[in-house]
Amino acid sequence: MADFKYNRVLLAMMLVGLIAALMINWQRHTVEENSSRVELVMDYEDIMELAHTEGESAESLFQQFKEAGITTLAVYDTTLEKLHKDGKLTVLAGVDVLEKNKGLQKTVSPSKVYIFANPVATADDTYTEVKSDLIRRLGAERVREIPDANHRVLEIDGNYEKLIKWNLGLSRQEIREAAGKGFFVMLRPTNFTKVEPDDVHSVFERSAGIDNVSGLMFVGDEVLGYPDLLPLTADSMKKRDMTLGLIEHPLQLQFLRQEGLTQLAVLLNYQAARVYVIPKDEQPKLKINEAIQRWVVTDQERNIRINLLRKYDKAEGNRTVIETNLDYVTGIKEGLLEKGFVLGKASTFPAYFPSPLLLALVILAATASGVLYLTQVFPFPARYQYILLACLGAVLVFPVLKGSGTLVRQMAALASAILVPALAMTWQLDRWRKRQTTGPVSLGRIVLDGAVSLTLTLLLSLVGGMYVASLLGDVRFLLEMEIFRGVKATFILPLVLITLTYLTRFPLVGPPIRSTRDIWSQTIQFLNYPVQIKTLLAAGVAAVVAWVFIGRSGHTAGVPVPAIELKLRAFLEQTMYARPREKEFLIGHPAFMVAVMAVYQRWPQGLHYVLVLLATIAQGSLVETFAHLRTPVFMSFVRALDGLAVGVVFGALAVIGLWLLQYLSGAVGRRPSAHE
Numbered sequence: 137m138a139d140f141k142y143n144r145v146l147l148a149m150m151l152v153g154l155i156a157a158l159m160i161n162w163q164r165h166t167v168e169e170n171s172s173r174v175e176l177v178m179d180y181e182d183i184m185e186l187a188h189t190e191g192e193s194a195e196s197l198f199q200q201f202k203e204a205g206i207t208t209l210a211v212y213d214t215t216l217e218k219l220h221k222d223g224k225l226t227v228l229a230g231v232d233v234l235e236k237n238k239g240l241q242k243t244v245s246p247s248k249v250y251i252f253a254n255p256v257a258t259a260d261d262t263y264t265e266v267k268s269d270l271i272r273r274l275g276a277e278r279v280r281e282i283p284d285a286n287h288r289v290l291e292i293d294g295n296y297e298k299l300i301k302w303n304l305g306l307s308r309q310e311i312r313e314a315a316g317k318g319f320f321v322m323l324r325p326t327n328f329t330k331v332e333p334d335d336v337h338s339v340f341e342r343s344a345g346i347d348n349v350s351g352l353m354f355v356g357d358e359v360l361g362y363p364d365l366l367p368l369t370a371d372s373m374k375k376r377d378m379t380l381g382l383i384e385h386p387l388q389l390q391f392l393r394q395e396g397l398t399q400l401a402v403l404l405n406y407q408a409a410r411v412y413v414i415p416k417d418e419q420p421k422l423k424i425n426e427a428i429q430r431w432v433v434t435d436q437e438r439n440i441r442i443n444l445l446r447k448y449d450k451a452e453g454n455r456t457v458i459e460t461n462l463d464y465v466t467g468i469k470e471g472l473l474e475k476g477f478v479l480g481k482a483s484t485f486p487a488y489f490p491s492p493l494l495l496a497l498v499i500l501a502a503t504a505s506g507v508l509y510l511t512q513v514f515p516f517p518a519r520y521q522y523i524l525l526a527c528l529g530a531v532l533v534f535p536v537l538k539g540s541g542t543l544v545r546q547m548a549a550l551a552s553a554i555l556v557p558a559l560a561m562t563w564q565l566d567r568w569r570k571r572q573t574t575g576p577v578s579l580g581r582i583v584l585d586g587a588v589s590l591t592l593t594l595l596l597s598l599v600g601g602m603y604v605a606s607l608l609g610d611v612r613f614l615l616e617m618e619i620f621r622g623v624k625a626t627f628i629l630p631l632v633l634i635t636l637t638y639l640t641r642f643p644l645v646g647p648p649i650r651s652t653r654d655i656w657s658q659t660i661q662f663l664n665y666p667v668q669i670k671t672l673l674a675a676g677v678a679a680v681v682a683w684v685f686i687g688r689s690g691h692t693a694g695v696p697v698p699a700i701e702l703k704l705r706a707f708l709e710q711t712m713y714a715r716p717r718e719k720e721f722l723i724g725h726p727a728f729m730v731a732v733m734a735v736y737q738r739w740p741q742g743l744h745y746v747l748v749l750l751a752t753i754a755q756g757s758l759v760e761t762f763a764h765l766r767t768p769v770f771m772s773f774v775r776a777l778d779g780l781a782v783g784v785v786f787g788a789l790a791v792i793g794l795w796l797l798q799y800l801s802g803a804v805g806r807r808p809s810a811h812e
Contacts, residue, residue: 140511140512140515140566140640140641141511141515142508142511142512142563143507143508143511143518143521145518145522146504146505146507146508146511146521146525147504147508149500149501149504149525150501150504150505150508150599151501152497152500152501153497153498153499153500153501153502153504153603154501154599154602154603155497156494156495156497156498156501156606157494157498157501157602157603157605157606157607158602158606159494160490160491160494160495160498160605160606160609161602161605161606161609161769163488163490163609164488164490164605164606164609164614164769165768165769165770167485167486167488167611167614168439168485168614168768168769168770169768169770170483171439171441171483171484171485172476172477172478172483173441173477173478173479173480173481173482173483174435174440174441174442174443174472174477174478174479174480174482174483175207175208175320175322175350175409175441175442175443175479175480175481175482176205176206176207176208176443176445176465176468176469176479177206177207177208177209177210177322177442177443177444177445178201178206178208178209178210178444178445178447178465179209179210179212179446179447180209180210180211180212180310180313180314181212181218182446182447183197183198183201183209183447185447186447186457186458186461189457190456190457190458192458195317197458198317198319199317200458200462201461201462201465202317202318202319204462204465204466204469205465205466205468205469205479206319206445206465207319207320207479207480207481208319208320208321208322208350208481209314209317209319209320209321209322210321210322210323210324210353210444211306211307211310211311211314211321211322211323211324212303212306212324212325212355213303213304213305213306213324213325213326213355214266214303214304214305214306214307214310215300215301215302215303215304216251216266216299216300216301216302216304217300217301219262219266220300223254224253224254224262225251225252225253225254225262225263225266226251226252226254227249227250227251227252227296227300228249228250228252229246229248229249229250229296230244230245230246230247230248230249230250231246231247233250234246243282245291248291248292248293248294249291249292249294249295249296249299249300250282250289250290250291250292251266251289251290251292252287252288252289253287253288253289261308261309262307262309263288265304265305265307265308265342266290266304267279267281267290268305268338269304269305270290270292270304272305272328272334272335272338273302273304273328273329274292274293274294277293278292278293278294279291279292279293280292303325303326303355303356305325305338305339305342306323306325306339306342306343307342308342308343311323311342311343311346311349312346315346315347315348315349319348320348320349320350320480320481321343321346321348321349321350322349322350322351322352322353322381322442323339323343323349323351323352323353323378324352324353324354324355325339325352325354325355325360326354326355326356326358326360327354327356327358327359327360327361327362328360331360331361331362331364331365332365333365333368336360336361336365336368336369336372337372339360339372340372340376343376349376349378350378350379350481350482351373351378351379351380351381351409351442351481351482352373352378352379352380352381353380353381353383353411353442353444354381354394354397356394357393357394357395358394358395358396359394359395359396359397359400361396361400362395362396363395363396366396366399366400366403367403369400369403370400370403370404373404373407374404374407378407379407379408379409379442379481379482379484380397380400380401380404380407380408380409381408381409381411381442382397382401382408382409382410382411382615382616382617383411383412383413383444384410384411384412384413384438384440384616386415388438389616389619390616390617390619391616398617401615401617405487406484406485406486406487406611406612406615407484408484408615409441409442409482409483409484410438410439410440410441410442410615410616410766411440411441411442411443411444412431412434412435412438412440412442412443412444413443413444413445413446414427414430414446416446419446419448420448420449420450423452424448424452424460424463424464424467425467426706427464428464428467428468428471429471429706429709429710431443431468431471431472432468432471432472432475433709435472435475435477436475436768436771437714437766437767437768437771438766438767439614439615439766439767439768441482441483441484442482443468445464445465445468447461448460448461448464485611485614485615486611487611488609488610488611488614489610489611490606490609490610492536492537492538492539493537494606495536495541495545495606495607496533496536496537498548498603498606498607499529499532499533499536499544499545499548499607500525500529500532500533501603502548502549502551502552502555502603502607503525503528503529503532503548503551504525505551505552505555505556505559505600506528506551506555507521507524507525507528508559509555509558509559509562509633509637510524512559512562512637512640513636513637513640514640532544532547532548542612542618545607545608546607546608546618546620546621546622548603548607549603549604549607549608549620549763550620550621550622550625550626552600552603552604552607552759553600553604553620553622553626553756553759553760553762553763554625554626554629554630554633554756555600555633556596556597556599556600556601556603556759557597557600557630557752557755557756557758557759558629558630558633558634558637558752559596560593560594560596560597560599560600560755561593561630561634561637561748561751561752561755562634562637563593563596564589564592564593565634565637565638565641565642565748566641567589568731568732568735569641569642571735577736577737579791579792579795581736582729582732582733582736582791582795583729583787583788583791583792585732585736586728586729586730586732586733586784586787586788586791587729587784587787587788589728589732590725590728590729590780590783590784590787591780591784593728593751593755594755594758594776594780597755597756597758597759598758598759598773598776600759600762601758601759601761601762601772601773601776602762604620604759604762604763605762605765605769605772608620608763608765609765609769613765613766614765614766615766616765616766619765620763620764620765623760623763626756626759626760626763627753627756627757627760630752630753630755630756631749631752631753631756634748634749634752635745635749638745638748642741642744642745643741644741644742644745704718705718712778713771713774713778714771714772714774714775714778715775715778716775716776716778716779716782716783717757717758717761717775717779719753719754719757720754720757720758720776720779720780720783721754721779721780721782721783721786722783722786723750723753723754724750724751724752724753724754724755724757724783725751725754725779725780725782725783725784725786725787726783726786726787726789726790727747727750727751727753727754727787728747728750728751728754728783728787729784729787729788729790729791730747730787730790730791730794731744731747731748731751732791733791733794733795734747754779754783758775758776758779761775761776
């Protein structure tokens, strides 16, 4: 039996890297713990519309929503359509003006648009703002004021249907009213075509003198000032202590695409907060309690600090529409307070970047794990191990010590997520290979050994998780401006690596592999293996499992999640601090404990190999958990432990169930025939 050595120098380097990783992760944990203030935002227009449709006083309804938990009102660019409906302006196509008064044919053009100011618009400067906004959006040559003794009138050269829906600019009156009711105000402007410095200044002038404007959350495909005036936008926001809202993509991967968003965040020194909004087409399908639970979990698990709430348009249960919405907001507030959050202006992360020296130590540790793995497949002399380590380490560490090296860190994190779980399972294979059993082993010993071995293997795999969490633990990754690369590889490659080490230790197809020549010969032997129909059926099942396994990884609209699994997830979210992953506690960890049973009872080698593959899935999964950098590192750690606890229970049940099946089948086999 070949003896595979674990180079103690490489192990020592991995230990040093673990210490460095723990130091970084403690700093990261402190940063995350100090960011616990959540902003509950609702559209100013939503509450106004609710008051109008339900016949409630707007003043009273705003106060009720404030008491329920809303901290902030979002104010958008106004439109001519909205101002027309509110009775502040009368907006008519030229042809409609002529239809009402044919005597105006000499002064009114049927192809143009006419805006008539009502008295209220003149009193609160709405007319002046609209005129200014139209000139900015269209150009002065397309906007003309017509002298009229009775009204202030604008003639616009434009298409009526399009013009009434165009975003004009923020309404100073709405901003003032929202702030005057005791709310923070979230501005939601759109960028200008061929934006000029005066355009940028105009947005901030609308909120001048109003102190409690909390931030900006842009509408459209560009941020204000893109492409050339982002520094001006950033300077204006800094002077007013405004937070940038980064709206999470519906697929929960980075943000809605807005040109200039990440550049602006950098210019703001990362004074930005992640925003979540339940998709418009999805919210009506959710019961209020389901939506409340989603908000609480979202803020906990994804570092969301601005909740942009939509109103419910239909009543639920024995409640009015207003009561439904107030209960919805109250439930979110109570759920967040129960989890230790506070409500107010969204907290932001400081511009945290780990020490380059500590990062370099973690990268060297990840490199050492790669060299160590190679020695577990084809052992080679220690001096060559050190040469390989030195060469790779120098190349990888140099850019990090210079203060850059984001790509190197992403590569090292990917390597850690792949290599360390494979090494942990390889170490366990060596333990099983050296185990000598004589005679039957008790059920209790199998369960105990399985639980202990699984715990030790998980702790070793967690080293990889610590590496990943520390290497990608700066503020850019916490805000998800940068992400872990290679999610699907972390699910597939550990299975490939453990297969290689398995073949070097156990006679799966032929004798254990000792050289590259053995790999080729075993490949030929495998390809020449006779195939039966049941083998093809098993391969088909395996292909479906692989499709589900890979398709469910990452953030893509791939394999759908069954309703029963969604209910299980909801139950676990409510009963545990961090919901463990199903592939860990339902598949991988039980398979690990059954693999221990297979070793003790000398089951067929092929079956043991399949169990090892399933067990490796869980080890890779728990490390990949730490690749979700928006999730607090402590929550990822607890998630792994929760998965272990539940997995041991399911694993013990699986072992006991198989033991009972063996006992019953043996009893049936020993039963005398009726004719004896």
